[in-house]
Amino acid sequence: MARPLHRRVHRPEYTDHPERLHEITSALLASPLPVLFPVHLRTRPVLASAGIDGAEGSNVRLSDPVGYLDMLALQRDAAAIVTDSGGIQEEACMVGTPCVTVRRNTERAIAVDVGANRLAAADARAIGDALTQALAGGREWERPERWDAEVAARVVAALLGGVLPLQGY
Numbered sequence: 001m002a003r004p005l006h007r008r009v010h011r012p013e014y015t016d017h018p019e020r021l022h023e024i025t026s027a028l029l030a031s032p033l034p035v036l037f038p039v040h041l042r043t044r045p046v047l048a049s050a051g052i053d054g055a056e057g058s059n060v061r062l063s064d065p066v067g068y069l070d071m072l073a074l075q076r077d078a079a080a081i082v083t084d085s086g087g088i089q090e091e092a093c094m095v096g097t098p099c100v101t102v103r104r105n106t107e108r109a110i111a112v113d114v115g116a117n118r119l120a121a122a123d124a125r126a127i128g129d130a131l132t133q134a135l136a137g138g139r140e141w142e143r144p145e146r147w148d149a150e151v152a153a154r155v156v157a158a159l160l161g162g163v164l165p166l167q168g169y
Contacts, residue, residue, distance in 0.1 A: 004061075005033050005131070006078035006097075008085050010040035013122075014102070020122040021046060024082065024102055027127035028060060033079055035060045038071065080134045082127065089117050094147060098134035102127060115141040 007028060014020045021043075028035045039047065039062050047062075066074065075081055076095040081088060083101055089108045092099035093116035100118050111117035115137060120130035146154075 003033070003077065003079035004036045005031060006074055006081045007035055007037040008040070008081070008083040008088050009102070010043055011084040014084055015040075015043045015046045018046060018049065023122050023124045024127060025060070026124040027131065028082060029058055030124065030128055031059065031131065033059065036063065036074060036078070037061065038063045038066050038074065040065060080131060082131065090147075092116060093141070093144070096139045098137055098139060100127060100130040100134050110144045114144055
């Protein structure tokens with residue numbers, strides 16, 4: 001089986017507007033790859049009311065939400081990720097999976113700068129084009145500085161070293 005695309009959409013600007021959600025879904029239905037979509041609780045009723053519910057025979061498979069570690073494993077094993085989530089952009093960059101973020105801008109610009117993430121409008125063609133670029137771009141990019149497994153150790157060192165105040169502790 002081919003590596004699936006991973007989809008995560010939960011922002012009100014998409015879940016509260018079925019036509020935008022339909023554009024995102026249309027782009028993924030056009031993909032030759034299977035699509036795994038762990039559905040956020042606020043997204044499922046919109047999918048059903050818009051008739052976008054992973055219809056039988058499509059390449060989209062809906063699942064219930066999964067825990068954080070399972071979500072990271074799904075992201076790591078995906079061919080690419082299509083999301084509107086800020087945190088998933090960072091996680092995708094860290095686990096080495098190309099990401100397309102369906103938003104006009106991002107607070108995680110560094111992931112775009114290193115080539116791990118691409119922005120796309122909520123338009124099936126724009127998403128499809130960005131997804132094609134993401135898949136063609138591969139899974140190798142320079143990890144942003146300090147995006148490593150040592151973050152917690154640096155925070156503890158900063159706290160213990162007095163760099164950050166420990167008021168009340």
